[in-house]
Amino acid sequence: MIESLGLYFSFPLVRYALIVGVLIALCSSLLGVTLVLRRFSFIGDGLSHVAFGAMAIAGVLHLTDDMLFVLPFTVLAAILLLRTGQNTKIKGDAAVAMISVGALAVGYLLLNLFSASANLSGDVCSTLFGSMSILTLTRTEVWLCAALSVVVLVIFILFYNRIFAVTFDEDFARAAGTRAEAYNLLIAVVIAVIIVLAMNLVGSLLISALIIFPAMSAMRVFRSFRGVTVCSAVLSVVCAVLGILISVIVGTPVGSTIVAIDIAAFLVCCAVSGIKGGIRK
Amino acid sequence: MAQLTCSNLTLGYEGHVVLSGLNFSVSAGDYLCIVGENGSGKSTLVKTMLGLMKPLGGRVTLGDGLRENEIGYLPQQTAVQKDFPATVREVVLSGCQGRAGMRPFYNRQEKALARESMEKMDITALAGRCYRELSGGQQQRVLLARALCATRRLLLLDEPVSGLDPMVTQEMYALIRQLNREGITVIMISHDIAAAARFASHILHVGNTVFFGTREEYLRSDIAARFLVPEGGDRP
Numbered sequence: 001m002i003e004s005l006g007l008y009f010s011f012p013l014v015r016y017a018l019i020v021g022v023l024i025a026l027c028s029s030l031l032g033v034t035l036v037l038r039r040f041s042f043i044g045d046g047l048s049h050v051a052f053g054a055m056a057i058a059g060v061l062h063l064t065d066d067m068l069f070v071l072p073f074t075v076l077a078a079i080l081l082l083r084t085g086q087n088t089k090i091k092g093d094a095a096v097a098m099i100s101v102g103a104l105a106v107g108y109l110l111l112n113l114f115s116a117s118a119n120l121s122g123d124v125c126s127t128l129f130g131s132m133s134i135l136t137l138t139r140t141e142v143w144l145c146a147a148l149s150v151v152v153l154v155i156f157i158l159f160y161n162r163i164f165a166v167t168f169d170e171d172f173a174r175a176a177g178t179r180a181e182a183y184n185l186l187i188a189v190v191i192a193v194i195i196v197l198a199m200n201l202v203g204s205l206l207i208s209a210l211i212i213f214p215a216m217s218a219m220r221v222f223r224s225f226r227g228v229t230v231c232s233a234v235l236s237v238v239c240a241v242l243g244i245l246i247s248v249i250v251g252t253p254v255g256s257t258i259v260a261i262d263i264a265a266f267l268v269c270c271a272v273s274g275i276k277g278g279i280r281k
Numbered sequence: 282m283a284q285l286t287c288s289n290l291t292l293g294y295e296g297h298v299v300l301s302g303l304n305f306s307v308s309a310g311d312y313l314c315i316v317g318e319n320g321s322g323k324s325t326l327v328k329t330m331l332g333l334m335k336p337l338g339g340r341v342t343l344g345d346g347l348r349e350n351e352i353g354y355l356p357q358q359t360a361v362q363k364d365f366p367a368t369v370r371e372v373v374l375s376g377c378q379g380r381a382g383m384r385p386f387y388n389r390q391e392k393a394l395a396r397e398s399m400e401k402m403d404i405t406a407l408a409g410r411c412y413r414e415l416s417g418g419q420q421q422r423v424l425l426a427r428a429l430c431a432t433r434r435l436l437l438l439d440e441p442v443s444g445l446d447p448m449v450t451q452e453m454y455a456l457i458r459q460l461n462r463e464g465i466t467v468i469m470i471s472h473d474i475a476a477a478a479r480f481a482s483h484i485l486h487v488g489n490t491v492f493f494g495t496r497e498e499y500l501r502s503d504i505a506a507r508f509l510v511p512e513g514g515d516r517p
């Protein structure tokens with residue numbers, strides 16, 4: 001088994017996939033707490049569907065580096081969704097649901113009408129569930145993924161305190177002179193970038209899992225914001241590495257393998273917090 | 282000179298007026314209590330004073346060298362914080378956000394300020410505890426410590442004692458009074474008119490009838506006679 005792993009890792013593509021996978025897993029876990037505790041989770045879900053629609057359009061237009069198209073499209077959608085979500089007149093949730101389900105339907109329709117591919121359902125499936133797409137990234141996309149991950153990481157570290165303040169108590173933060181709207185926008189844009197990145201790893205339907213599971217697991221065990229953030233980053237990276245390795249050896253789809261391991265980690269964390277609680281009582 | 286002045290202020294939501302024609306001002310060292318029934322617009326007034334909402338008419342002006350980010354705010358309790366994983370230290374430190382401005386991390390002075398505020402509120406022992414696991418009274422102390430990190434001059438407290446038991450309520454009032462004696466201006470919302478009449482230097486009564494004046498003027502007014510049930514020795 002070790003030998004076969006060694007063989008796989010003699011391919012640069014597999015090494016790239018692992019590095020990119022680790023970076024993506026790291027980024028996607030960072031905003032999990034913010035996403036779970038604020039109403040931002042609706043944006044996360046909606047955006048992953050929008051990203052699927054964008055992917056379909058890119059496919060129809062025969063773009064080679066489709067990330068370059070999908071990224072700006074999704075960021076734009078994030079800004080729009082944030083606006084509608086805050087609009088009290090339109091029912092925010094309903095608007096988001098309309099946009100996301102609409103993108104899904106139109107995306108599939110476009111693919112059916114215009115795609116030249118012989119294996120349409122295979123293509124759709126891999127866009128939705130990730131399959132092996134992390135191994136088929138072009139060189140440009142690998143570099144783009146790496147660069148974007150680093151940018152997300154740096155932004156998160158630089159804005160860590162402000163993200164905490166705005167997430168914990170937006171009114172207080174605004175009263176203290178923090179420009180909460182600007183940071184909400186920043187958070188939405190970063191989420192959009194993370195979703196486009198994570199789509200390469202787990203496909204658009206499983207992105208929410210990659211973002212939410214590590215944060216939920218960490219919240220079971222840790223009680224400080226920093227503890228939860230660090231723990232969910234570590235968990236996410238470990239699960240992603242395990243998932244990629246297992247999928248390479250056993251031949252399971254990358255995305256669902258990673259998510260399955262995330263679920264297992266969540267169960268372990270539940271057990272740990274249960275035991276801890278038991279001891280305390 | 283007044284630190285905060287509201288002139289001919291009208292406030293409300295999207296054209297639906299909650300309060301109108303408010304005129305009052307707060308000077309350094311004052312202790313203003315805003316009283317009125319539930320739903321009379323007290324929280325809305327506070328949000329308007331803080332600039333979180335635009336007034337529908339009139340204006341709020343700051344004076345006496347008070348800057349917008351020098352106001353410490355203790356919001357009425359919200360639901361988000363119920364499940365939030367954060368330690369007391371992290372919450373209190375976040376009160377320094379206005380001071381830190383664009384600087385990404387807190388510096389030594391800010392961390393010292395957070396420690397000092399925690400000491401003042403007597404919650405140093407809780408520093409590593411999780412905020413959501415504290416009692417209501419402890420949580421309010423934490424939020425008060427956070428507000429103290431944001432200001433040395435003006436505190437705006439929205440129902441700081443709601444949901445607290447009588448003992449803890451008295452402790453909270455004592456803490457706030459102590460801060461006021463140290464020179465911090467206090468604007469406190471309360472629907473406990475008797476307590477307001479005991480501690481405040483000025484009273485703003487909102488509702489169907491609006492009253493603003495010193496405590497003595499308030500006690501002599503008709504409104505007070507209607508709302509303050511005389512309780513023997515309790516009236517000052």
Ligand SMILES: Nc1ncnc2c1ncn2[C@@H]1O[C@H](COP(=O)(O)OP(=O)(O)O)[C@@H](O)[C@H]1O
Nearest residue numbers: 294297299317318319320321322323324325326
């Ligand atoms: N976000 C909102 N949108 C529209 N109306 C609101 C909103 N919040 C409060 N109100 C209304 O404004 C009035 C005053 O509310 P509030 O300022 O919270 O009162 P108080 O704090 O004195 O109990 C109430 O009638 C309430 O229904």
Ligand SMILES: [Mg+2]
Nearest residue numbers: 323324357440
């Ligand atoms: Mg209120």
